[in-house]
Amino acid sequence: MSTVKPLQIDIVSDVVCPWCYIGKRRIENALALVPDVPVHVNWRPFFLNPWIPREGIDRSTYLETKFGSVEAYKGIAGRVVDAAEQEGLTYRPDSVKRQPNTIDCHRLIHWAEASGKSAEVKQRLMELYFRDGGDLTQSETLVQAAADVGLDADDIRKRLATDEDVELISGNAKEAADKGISGVPTFVFAGKYAVSGAQDAEKLARAIRQVSAEVNAEAAE
Template structure:
C-alpha cells in the first residue's frame, strides 16, 4: 500500500539554466523539501522556462566578452563570479568559472526540460544541466550535449529522439517565457505554489521551508 502523503500543491520554479542563483536556489530548495517532508508536507515539483537573454544568438557568445560588455569590465565580471562562488560553497556547490567559456542560448535546454516533465525526471534533469554548465564547463546550448545529459538522467529514448529530431516544445517554451515575464516575473529563481507567486531569490533552505509552509496554510484557509 502506498502511504505517501498527498502533495500539498504544485510548486513550480521559474528559472534559466545559466542563472547561477537558480542552481543555488535548487540546492536550497532540496533542503527545504527535505525539512517539510519530515513534517509530512510534500509537493509536486515543476520547472518553468525563463530566458535571461532572449536575443542571444543561437550559437551563444564568448562568455568573457559578453560579461565584460554587460558589467563594464572583465574585472567586474570576475568580482561577481567570486560572490556567486562563495554563495555556492555555502549551498554545497562548487562553481568552476574557469571552465565556462561560452554563454549559450537556453531555448534548447528549456525544450528538453519541458519534454522531460511527463517522465518524472525533470527536477533531476535540471540539476544535471546546472552542474554541466557551472561545474563542468559544458555548452548547454548544444543539442548533442543536452541529449547526452538527458540520457544520463534516464530520460526515455523516445523523449530524447523527440528533442533531438526537431523543434518540439520550442513554441511552448518561448510563449511561456514571455508570458511569465509579462506577468511581472523579472527575477529568477521565482517560486510559485499553484500559480501563486511566493517569492523570488535563492534564500536558505530553512527560510524557504518557512515560506512554503506559510503559503500552504494561507491557501488552505482561503479554500476552507
C-alpha cells in the same frame, strides 16, 4: 478523513543563472525541512539573456557585453562561488567558454516531465555548465544530460533536431516576463505568492508551510 491538498510550487529559473543553481539546492533543502507538507513542483522557463542567438556566443564577449569586462565579472563571481560552495555545489566561472541560448535546455526539461525527471535533468545541465564548463549550445551535451538521468538519448537527439515545443517554451517564458518576473529564481506558491531570489532554505520552508496551511484552510471552508 480529509486529505491535505498538495501545494503547487512553480519555480521560474534558467539553467545558466548561478543563483538559480543555488536556489534549486535551497528549495530542495527547504522541502526536506517540511516532509509532512505535500507539494507539486513545476519547473518553469526563463530566459536570463533572451538576446543571445540560438548558436550562443563566446563567454568573454558575453561578459564584456553584460558586465563591462571579464575582470568586472570576476569581482561579482567570487561571492556566487562562495554561496554555491556553502550549499555543496561547485561553480567554476573560468571553465565556461561559451554562453548559450537556453531554449533547447528548457525544451529538454519540459520533455523530462513525462518521466518525472525534470529536476534531475535541470540539475545535470547545471552541473555540466557551472561545474564542468560544458557547452550547452551543443545538442550532444544536452543528449548526454538526458542519457545521464535515464532518458532515451536517440529520442532526445531526434527531437532536438526539430522545432518541437519551441513556441510553447517561448510562450511560457514570455508569460513569466509579462507577469512581472524579471529576477530569477522566483518561487510562486499556489499561483499567487511569489518569493524572488535564492532565499535561505529556512525562509522557503516557512513560506511553504504557511501557504499550504492557508490553501488547505480555504479548501475546508
